[in-house]
Amino acid sequence: xxxxxxxxxxxxxxxxxxxxxxxxxxxxxxxxxxxxxxxxxxxxxxxxxxxxxxxxxxxxxxxxxxxxxxxxxxxxxxxxxxxxxxxxxxxxxxxxxxxxxxxxxxxxxxxxxxxxxxxxxxxxxxxxxxxxxxxxxxxxxxxxxxxxxxxxxxxxxxxxxxxxxxxxxxxxxxxxxxxxxxxxxxxxxxxxxxxxxxxxxxxxxxxxxxxxxxxxxxxxxxxxxxxxxxxxxxxxxxxxxxxxxxxxxxxxxxxxxxxxxxxxxxxxxxxxxxxxxxxxxxxxxxxxxxxxxxxxxxxxxxxxxxxxxxxxxxxxxxxxxxxxxxxxxxxxxxxxxxxxxxxxxxxxxxxxxxxxxxxxxxxxxxxxxxxxxxxxxxxxxxxxxxxxxxxxxxxxxxxxxxxxxxxxxxxxxxxxxxxxxxxxxxxxxxxxxxxxxxx
Amino acid sequence: xxxxxxxxxxxxxxxxxxxxxxxxxxxxxxxxxxxxxxxxxxxxxxxxxxxxxxxxxxxxxxxxxxxxxxxxxxxxxxxxxxxxxxxxxxxxxxxxxxxxxxxxxxxxxxxxxxxxxxxxxxxxxxxxxxxxxxxxxxxxxxxxxxxxxxxxxxxxxxxxxxxxxxxxxxxxxxxxxxxxxxxxxxxxxxxxxxxxxxxxxxxxxxxxxxxxxxxxxxxxxxxxxxxxxxxxxxxxxxxxxxxxxxxxxxxxxxxxxxxxxxxxxxxxxxxxxxxxxxxxxxxxxxxxxxxxxxxxxxxxxxxxxxxxx
Numbered sequence: 008x009x010x011x012x013x014x015x016x017x018x019x020x021x022x023x024x025x026x027x028x029x030x031x032x033x034x035x036x037x038x039x040x041x042x043x044x045x046x047x048x049x050x051x052x053x054x055x056x057x058x059x060x061x062x063x064x065x066x067x068x069x070x071x072x073x074x075x076x077x078x079x080x081x082x083x084x085x086x087x088x089x090x091x092x093x094x095x096x097x098x099x100x101x102x103x104x105x106x107x108x109x110x111x112x113x114x115x116x117x118x119x120x121x122x123x124x125x126x127x128x129x130x131x132x133x134x135x136x137x138x139x140x141x142x143x144x145x146x147x148x149x150x151x152x153x154x155x156x157x158x159x160x161x162x163x164x165x166x167x168x169x170x171x172x173x174x175x176x177x178x179x180x181x182x183x184x185x186x187x188x189x190x191x192x193x194x195x196x197x198x199x200x201x202x203x204x205x206x207x208x209x210x211x212x213x214x215x216x217x218x219x220x221x222x223x224x225x226x227x228x229x230x231x232x233x234x235x236x237x238x239x240x241x242x243x244x245x246x247x248x249x250x251x252x253x254x255x256x257x258x259x260x261x262x263x264x265x266x267x268x269x270x271x272x273x274x275x276x277x278x279x280x281x282x283x284x285x286x287x288x289x290x291x292x293x294x295x296x297x298x299x300x301x302x303x304x305x306x307x308x309x310x311x312x313x314x315x316x317x318x319x320x321x322x323x324x325x326x327x328x329x330x331x332x333x334x335x336x337x338x339x340x341x342x343x344x345x346x347x348x349x350x351x352x353x354x355x356x357x358x359x360x361x362x363x364x365x366x367x368x369x370x371x372x373x374x375x376x377x378x379x380x381x382x383x384x385x386x387x388x389x390x391x392x393x394x395x396x397x398x399x400x401x402x403x404x405x406x407x408x409x410x411x412x413x414x415x416x417x418x419x420x421x422x423x424x425x426x427x428x429x430x431x432x433x434x435x436x437x438x439x440x441x442x443x444x445x446x
Numbered sequence: 447x448x449x450x451x452x453x454x455x456x457x458x459x460x461x462x463x464x465x466x467x468x469x470x471x472x473x474x475x476x477x478x479x480x481x482x483x484x485x486x487x488x489x490x491x492x493x494x495x496x497x498x499x500x501x502x503x504x505x506x507x508x509x510x511x512x513x514x515x516x517x518x519x520x521x522x523x524x525x526x527x528x529x530x531x532x533x534x535x536x537x538x539x540x541x542x543x544x545x546x547x548x549x550x551x552x553x554x555x556x557x558x559x560x561x562x563x564x565x566x567x568x569x570x571x572x573x574x575x576x577x578x579x580x581x582x583x584x585x586x587x588x589x590x591x592x593x594x595x596x597x598x599x600x601x602x603x604x605x606x607x608x609x610x611x612x613x614x615x616x617x618x619x620x621x622x623x624x625x626x627x628x629x630x631x632x633x634x635x636x637x638x639x640x641x642x643x644x645x646x647x648x649x650x651x652x653x654x655x656x657x658x659x660x661x662x663x664x665x666x667x668x669x670x671x672x673x674x675x676x677x678x679x680x681x682x683x684x685x686x687x688x689x690x691x692x693x694x695x696x697x698x699x700x701x702x703x704x705x706x707x708x709x710x711x712x713x714x715x716x717x718x719x720x721x722x723x724x725x726x727x728x729x730x731x732x733x734x735x736x737x738x739x740x741x742x743x744x745x746x747x748x749x750x751x752x753x754x755x
Contacts, residue, residue: 246534252532
């Protein structure tokens, strides 16, 4: 069978390459790194931060700094260092007042820092500045100015600590009986949440960001191998076109054999790589499971791995046909890149939708989008990785993808047949459509 | 009728409104070698691609090995395209087995024949080298091996000598003749007339898509008469072209080819030459294919004559 000859050649040509071996070995290492990353980031990733407090109310800063110095977590995990500004600049106080009045009157205005403080932050002499207005008791409004405000843990600590100090101060002022104060303080303590993720395989303690990070990671992996193998096909076809091997091939066998043989051969190489990853990953996890965060381990269920393979196959066939159409229609790699970009967008759009998925994987727009064939491989997989949709939905998406792939391959084979022998000028879209009409 | 290996009937092909191949017909019997001649852009490659079913003719018929082109006969044909190409990353042996299998060969057959041909083309020591490590000439030879390895009954070679050095041209020519002896029917195109002259049985000359000349080589040559002379000389021969009875001169400095008007002017020419030159040799020759070709071109397109010496 001549198809087998082509499949064999395409498969060997990739699997025997050094880059295949390198990427097969390197990827699990990166993957392992990714597993440890959240833990490592938490342990070593923090820099020490100096935050100044400018307290116009006069009663918060002392307690705040005392409290923070006592707190081990602040020093060791968060690495925060709070100090106060002894000489409070009254100019800043009046700037706050102007701002608050403006806000009250619904006037737009910018919050203004006096140049001295602004410069300190910009020059990285301090990492942040907490401003506590005079009438904080009444308004319960504080201001935190920093060059980086995305450090959620720090924000959370500052807010909850000031809240506690404020509350206990107010209580002590109004209620003279310390026993009652104690009772109230106890009664208003923070709730401590523990998050558990529930799956068929079991219930595991997790952190809210873990499933999000992991599913984005798996999606990236899926995206990159679909892209990588799709582009391999594209470049292979361009080589055959440029070298005019195409003529010899076509005079030896059917173009359909060539087309399907190529896609199957390269696809098998891709599957081989995925299989090797699964094996290597399995070996790694079984050896070092005690070192890996349980919440990460619980993410890799057998079901998820199977779906990964299924959606890789679907995505690969879909996009390899698209890429082979591009390869057959252009003459150079540069020209191909021009067309490959819109195709990669088709893979990136689900990423953006994917962010919605993590918050609510079953909103109707997401469900709908996951049935759009070009989005299915990535989007449906992401939905599965976050929370498994009904089997009916999964089956429908797989079926619709299969039908779409067959349709696409049918058109692709036609374009391929004509395109692979077209040299010289770049065909217009109209011409390419005409190619599909040829019998 | 059916014993013709190749039959082309009134092939026509247009590209963007321009006629690339115009009404070309030809027939070729088993074991015959046909030279498809013509300048660059004449339509040789287009004709060959139509024979190979790579492009479809706009009209006309093609029959190969007694039937219409089909998957079945692909294994019985060897095709060397004009622009050579191999997979650069494949090793020589892998290349042989891939293309061999593609032509329906068994593995041990590939091994046997492949090795024999590698030896013949002096490529034995490169068998485990990658194609990209070969020189251009070696890659050409490898491509030629691929074309003939499966023992096709019909060979179609587009510019088989292009890019080869004289030694390898000899090897390729020998193999073409050897194949002919085995009964293989061969079409090859070339714009290098000298090579065609020594190998072909018959000739089809095309220019601007049209057939301008065809027939057995010997017939064509005799048709163009014996009024061709080759003169080896010393001196200044500029005057020769102004002699009334001289139709055409190709002067190479020490040797010239002269075509006379009519058949009875040889003596006059010799006299005139001896008067002004020292003549080393003087012989009548058959017209060379390139002479015939140039002449024929001049006849068929008066418009752009003389721009190509």
